[in-house]
Amino acid sequence: MDTDHTPLRQLLYVSSSTPSVVIDVPRIVAQSRQNNALDGVTGLLWSDGKRFLQVLEGPADSVSATFARIRRDPRHRAIVILHDREIETRQFGSWTMAQRGAGDSGDAFDAQMRRLLDNASDSVRGSFLGLIAARA
Numbered sequence: 001m002d003t004d005h006t007p008l009r010q011l012l013y014v015s016s017s018t019p020s021v022v023i024d025v026p027r028i029v030a031q032s033r034q035n036n037a038l039d040g041v042t043g044l045l046w047s048d049g050k051r052f053l054q055v056l057e058g059p060a061d062s063v064s065a066t067f068a069r070i071r072r073d074p075r076h077r078a079i080v081i082l083h084d085r086e087i088e089t090r091q092f093g094s095w096t097m098a099q100r101g102a103g104d105s106g107d108a109f110d111a112q113m114r115r116l117l118d119n120a121s122d123s124v125r126g127s128f129l130g131l132i133a134a135r136a
Contacts, residue, residue: 009063010057010085011063012053012056012124013070014082016050016052016078017052029045040058041063042090044117053128091124110132113128113132
């Protein structure tokens with residue numbers, strides 16, 4: 001449990017990118033890392049540039065504010081919340097984002113994602129692994 005005993009919230013969502021918008025995933029990751037660090041939000045983001053799957057964890061108010069920004073972002077459409085629940089401990093510790101680098105192979109990135117999902121709940125792990133498998 002986090003040491004300050006603030007209730008934690010975990011929100012898992014999937015969305016699609018708006019077709020007419022060019023998605024700069026490295027820029028999104030850099031900005032999100034900065035915002036999330038300020039807000040105490042951790043989690044994991046997977047994107048292939050067309051779809052996004054993200055789990056957000058942190059204080060309930062911070063997760064709400066982060067998700068509200070995501071909902072207002074015109075790059076996202078068809079946002080679907082897969083689950084939204086209170087948790088006692090963070091499943092991703094201090095991890096904020098995973099990003100596939102330009103020189104990274106898809107297999108290497110998928111292996112990295114699987115390692116990051118080791119401590120995740122079955123529902124979170126299954127959602128990410130299902131999207132990874134669909135990409136293959």
